[in-house]
Structures are given as C-alpha cells and as structure tokens.
Amino acid sequence: MIHRLTASRRNRTGFWNFWDQKKMAAGRLRGTTQWGSLQCERGQAMVEFLVILPAMLMLIFGAIQFALIFHAKITLNYAAYEAARAGSLGNADFNEVREGFARGLAPLYSYSADDKDQVAAFQRAREKVLNLVDDQILVRIERLNPSTEVLNHYKGNGEIPNDNLLFRNFSSSSSADKNKVSIQDANLLQIRITYWYPLYVPLINRMIFSFVCCRDQDEDFAEENWSISSFVGSKKGDTCRWGEDRACDEDEPHIPLTAVAAIRMQTPARESAGYSESSSGSM
DSSP states (O other), X not given: OHHHHHHHHHHHHHHHHHHHHHHHHHHXXXXXXXHHHHXXXXXXXXXXXXXXXXXXHHHHHHHHHHHHHHHHHHHHHHHHHHHHHHHHHTTTOHHHHHHHHHHHHGGGTOOOSOGGGHHHHHHHHHHHHXXXXXXXXXXXXXXXXXXXXXXXXXXXXXXXXXSOGGGSOOOOOSTTTTTTOOHHHHTEEEEEEEEEEEOOSTTHHHHHIIIIIOGGGSHHHHHHHTTGGGGGTOOTTOOXXXXXXXXXXXXXXXXXXXXXXXXEOSSOOBOOSOOBOOOTTOO
C-alpha cells in the first residue's frame, strides 16, 4: 500500500515537473518572438519624425512670420492715424503727413540693445522711413479726400474754408456732384497708406509672396499652383493683383499692407504735391 502511494506521488511530481518545463520553453519562445518583433520595429519613430518634419517647420515658420505681419499692421494703423492727424493740423500738406507717418512707423525699426542709444535708434529709423516715402516704391501715401476736383471747386484764396462749418451750406459741389461731397465732407482728410512689409522668415516668405502677391512672376510656379492661390480671387491664367507693381522687382520678398485713416481738418486744406495717385488695386 505504501509502495503504491509513493509511486502515485512520483507520477504527479513528474507530471508537474514536465508541465513547468513546457511553460518555461513556451516563455522562452515567446520572449524570442517578441524580441524579434521589437528588432523589426526599430527606427519607426525616426521615420515618422522625418515625414512630419517639413510640415512642422512650415507651421512654425508660418506662425512666426504672420505674427510679425500682424505686428507690422498694428504699427501701420497707428502710423496712418499719426499721418492724418499731422495733416489735419498742417493744411493737408504732404510734408506734414510724411513727417507724421515717419514718426508713427519708426518704432517698427528702432531697435537697440543699448538703452542710452534709444533716441539715436529712433532717429535712424525715422530717416529710413522718410527715405522709403521719398522713393515711393515700398511706401505710397494717397489722399482720398478731399480729391483734386473737390479741392479746386471749394478752395477760396487757394484753400478750402474751414471756419463756421456748422452754418455753411450743406449742398454738394457741382463739380463733384457724382460724389455728393459737401463742404463739411471736404474738410474731412482721408488718406490711404500702402506699405510693403519685408518678409524675414526663410522659406515661408517666398511662399507667401508667390501665393498672395506676385505668383505670376514665375510662370511655371503659377501654372502648378494656380488652384492654391484661387482663394484670393485669382483664376488660372490671370495675372496676380500686384504682379505689375514695382515692389515685386525688389530682391527681398514683401507683402502689401494698407491702412486708411480719416480725421476732421483743423486747418484749411490746400493743394500739395507729393501724394501718390489713387489706385483701385490697393488691398
């Protein structure tokens, strides 16, 4: 009886030993298979990174460039207001408008690492803006109101009357009847400034310049990408809105920004030379 129990225990022990050996062998086989799979998947993250890298760089560069454009547009709006304000106090004289615009846009270029040199940096930036205005390539100042026709009709003694406007006749001028401009409206100075802002961020600057502004400068590029630029109102075969502009011939890409400012004249408006001709192609 004792012999039978001992034999039975031996059989059970042998079975469990055999089962443990099978489990260990299966575990080793499974570990080998998993290690082989891991070896096959090595470098996957690098491939995915290389695929997404160009798009990621374009997004980052584009965000930086459009942030700079937004900052320039805010500064341009302020500069246009300063120009109109200076013109309203200076008989709508172009030199007064020019000086006011230079003061308003100078902060965009007046950067200096030395706090003691801030005044000199501002003066250098002011001179730079004045030179841009004089060149009339990257900066154009247009007088939208009063127009030359209205100015010639209303001006007495060479200027549009500016006193007692509340008691003057509100009827529109005969020479400018199509615009229905009264003498009160003729005393409203309205200017439009187009400023071609330089695009600094590499790669994305050429893309913005080609898609939005002057894509027809490169015929092959325009033919391949005409559908992309259709969202700005262009069609295949059309020339771009700014394609013939002189600013497109500059070495560095620029984008046109415009600002309009209007303010009541505080002095009699007079005819003044220097304003750019009004263009319907302004953005």
